[in-house]
Amino acid sequence: MTKPDVPSHPQSSGYSHKINDPFWSHYIELVRNVVVPYQWEALNDRIEGAEPSRAIRNFRIAAGEEEGVHYGMVFQDSDVAKWIEAASYLLSAKPDPELEVLVDSVIETIARAQQADGYLNTYFTLREPGARWTNLAECHELYCAGHMIEAGVAYYHATGKRTLLDVVIRLADHIGTVFGTEPGKLPGYDGHQEIELALFKLYETTKEDKYLELSRYFLDQRGASPHFFVEEWEQRGRTIHFGELDMVHRHTYSQSHLPIREQSTAEGHSVRLVYMCAAMADVAAKTEDTPLKEACERLWSNIVSKRMYITGSIGSSAKEEAFTGDYDLPGDTAYAETCASIGLIFWAKRMLQMEQDSRYADVMERALYNTVISGMSLDGQRFFYVNPLEVDPEIQRVNPNYAHVRTRRQGWFGCACCPPNIARLIASLNQYVYTPAVEQATLYVQLYIGGEGEFTLQGRKAALTMVSDYTSTGEVKLIVRPDSPAGMQFTIALRKPDWCKIPELWINGEKTEQDEFTFECGYIKVTRSWKAGDEIKLHFPMELLRMKGHDHIKTTFGKVAIQRGPFMYCLEEVDNGRGLHRIQLPRDAEFHIGSGERMPLGVPALTTIGQRIVFQEDWGIHLYRSDVYWDTQPAELRFIPYFTWANRDEGEMSVWIRESV
Template sequence: MTKPDVPHHPHTPVYSYKINDPLWSHYIELVRNVVVPYQWEALNDRVEGAEPSRAIRNFRIAAGDEEGVHYGMVFQDSDVAKWIEAAAYLLSAKPDPELEVLVDSIIETIARAQQADGYLNTYFTLREPGARWTNLAECHELYCAGHMIEAGVAYYHATGKRNLLDVVIRLADHISTVFGTEPGQLKGYDGHQEIELALFKLYKTTKEEKYLELSRYFLDQRGAHPHFFVEEWEQRGRSIHFGELDMVHRHTYSQSHLPIREQTTAEGHAVRLVYMCAAMADVAAETGDTSLEEACDRLWNNIVSKRMYITGSIGSSAKEEAFTGDYDLPGDTAYAETCASIGLIFWAKRMLQLNQDSRYADVMERALYNTVISGMSLDGQRFFYVNPLEVDPEIQRVNPNYAHVRTRRQGWFGCACCPPNIARLLASLDQYVYTPAVEQDTLYVQLYIGGEGEFTLKGKRAALTMVSDYTSTGEVKLIVQPDSSEGMEFTIALRKPDWCAIPELWINGEKTEQDGFTFESGYIKVTRTWKAGDEIRLDFPLELLRMKGHDHIKSTFGKVAIQRGPFMYCLEEVDNGRGLHRVQLPRDAKFSIDSGELMPLGIPTLTTIGRRMVSDEDWGTHLYRSNVQWDTQSAELRYIPYFTWANRDEGEMRVWIPECE
């Protein structure tokens, strides 16, 4: 089927890329062959032992195809929308007639479930048809609408079919009649941001300015009308949907405590904040709104310099899945939701449209290579919602402070936002590798993920092949093939990862010294007239880094974490025995790189000689004693990549280890 001529962001002209990479091809095929089929079964309640979803059944009931009542969370619809979006990205990369038929079938059901005025939400259609738009603080109507809009846009781009696009256009048009500043319209906004970035995507696809204006309206209204949630609560007789609701704190939780342009610190629910900031960056890039851009910068800097874990995860509190305060980053009670890191990646990609600075891509890489793929088992069938940096199963089973932490991934969740979010990100990973910048006549390389693609700069096209051993040897090759036989003059900007001190660069087999390129904002920029077959080779030495936390982070003080390339490492009980709290890492410890059982992914394990503290004292019935002498024994330590933990026997795990002489 002929694909539609779809406009693209002026700062991101069209480029296409097909990933062919030792690590990421494995994950994308896992999403294609395992994750998306598995999640379809889960959404249809056919996974034995997993909590039922009933999300597909809700749509069938709303469409009149079945009898029954709505089941599940008030935002259950969003799981179906994210599944469709992930499937769309897979179809965009490679035809799959069977998958396309499956998607078309559920879209037909969704279309029949849509109400005559364009409204689409199975919870309110089936349970509370008279309560539409009366509990925006809690009930996620606009959030669900946003995910369905994203799915409709993605499926249109992938297949050219308007079946879901037309549904979401009617939905967006309905929303535009309900919300706004005109008399009779609702001057509100959703408790969970998502509609803002979805409307922007719809605007870019349809060229309809009203969707951009509606996106900006929702951003501008948040915090400018700070008491909206209290007012709607009063209007509905102070009824609440979720058990307890502190209406005063609700505003901080949903980032409506201040107008968004005045916010300086990351507060409240982590996923909500990064979704909001992704939309802010989109609108800022499109409209030139410098106040939005400045707010994005302030919030970004607060997170990455004071409120982000070393794994690229965010949101340290299980209560409200929220940010807390500066440097409050406990590893054992970390919430670190998978969705929050995915949202951080969404935001980082958009910040790169505003400002080509490698620090955004560095965070994008850190979150992707650690928290995001940690959120899914190596076989693609089990998932983490929470991503701690330290666990002890025996204590976590009895201490309610750890009730949110799992030491084994789960098959599904009653609130299942993370699994389909992982699927849609990995299925669309090709969109994150490059950023072409027309005004600079520059192609920025953000992620070193191998594959073949094409791009356009100033009306001229070129093909580019990347052969990447980035995660195993640190070597990357790029081969340029301009359309013109005369060559093509432009700049290739190669990101220098923050973990690499001094990369080496060769062009056509000749080592290029500093006078052969410029270095700006974290990028090695090479400008020349590129001829067919020109080759860039990069070598990023994969040195082991002994990472330390800021001295204000109490939980990491005096400890060290090991990083190699983009990967953080950890110790697991299955390799190192119980009592990981006794283990210490000497400052002069030397590491060996081993193939081990994880080499099918090309990521080695690490071994070294550490120390284990022991006591020969007979403690008897004493819980505390004086004059105890601790001895240390030599102990071989085996480190594994953090993203692979909890794929074997259940046991303790630690990222941060005390350092000793």
């Protein structure tokens, strides 16, 4: 087979950005120095007290390097792929010979584990070699393949080495021989979407149209054969892999209940849906598929206007990790999987490439600064799979309805999708800062994350330095350096965050009035001939916001959630005592910023005087009484950024608080 002629280190995004930021540099270095090494130890089963992974060992056994049997979930391979992808992004940002040697050694093992026909999956190679592609609904073969393809593409871009890229090209080509609507091929699709967006990345790297077409096939086939999963279940004698799966309901669970262009509401497993929509946006943009784009817009609107938590998390039900109905957003039983918010960010980025509208970046920011980083402890060694908005450890220990909720982050998981997903997103965060619109000669600034960037618009290059104190004071400075002494005419579009009412803008030290720029789709657009050293200064005043939920959300009715800048806040028992349900926040309560114990990374805590409900009578032995009355007492309240909760003593937590007159 002829290898595709792949360009070395292409910049498909149209820009590069090396992050140097007082908030995010800490997280990136945490991923580099703690998370990726920690996860390597976990993948090799060397974390005391954590569930074993055996993921690396599975590959070694499949490669003939060790004796043994497959261990773990059917999708265990994906943890290794995501680890490689995260390591690749770190290597793109900064050379690390020791890490590169380690990744190379894993890739060599993976290459030896690949079968002669290109197939690669340790579960089926070791445990069920005769059952390939017979249980697409449950067994994640295409999901694992997708993650490995993404890893191969990322490592190639980072290092120029193509061993893993060649492995995943052979894997993708094998998949292309298996699936399709032609006679003799399997007219199926994946139970857990991932292959679609991975194939699109492979297409972007290799410029081979067959990978774009294969990605589009998997999208188009979903729902076109609405009973495929039931049919394959019948063909294998009605056996199932996971013990309590309702095969008839499987199609809604995996978004194959309708052709994707006809879907209007977010249904089923939340991670699967947003991964699918990310691929839909990719393909729609590339092929100018208007019905596909419109389906993306409908599904996006349904989620963000009716089915998303205020922290940017999605998935209301622990059963099937799924969306439920409009405005059903319980905080205490929320599933709100970390991976789902990461997938929402993937999708938002692609929507921004298709349509420059700040509403997509606003959601991206909300999910990133709240749910995603809440999913990892401040020391990078423990993780949340589920991100609730309210917890009470005493009740959650005894009520099985809360069995999915943890009040302490875990060292690892038997199903460990979230930790490596966090690592690969944070390590690749530089890809989310800007969106160049080449035809418009416009650079869109989506996230205010400091660093050094370079971009190309209409064949001209420029550098951009961003100095950001966005997370603490809301102040940002950008310095432009075109490649020509004569300057460069283009537009810089600066996103106005949805939490900021009136931003302030200075250009070269002079305050700019509204008639000196245009405001369009949530962006302040400044067009001029930029000279070397031109400076933009922004100030986004961080007013304290009392956020309220839609009046159809029963669990938040009459309550408020506190937001400052991009951060949501919460109450914790360690600061406010037990019984957070007794606390009320008066409408006229004034907040003080930054008092008390210093919070991490320059994001301040907030304090105010609220009220605590107390009863005038002792309840005695009674569970219910009519002759008791409540009163209120002043109570000093301390709110902390939601992403920092559960890093101290275990206790109650709540994002929403009852508001009083």
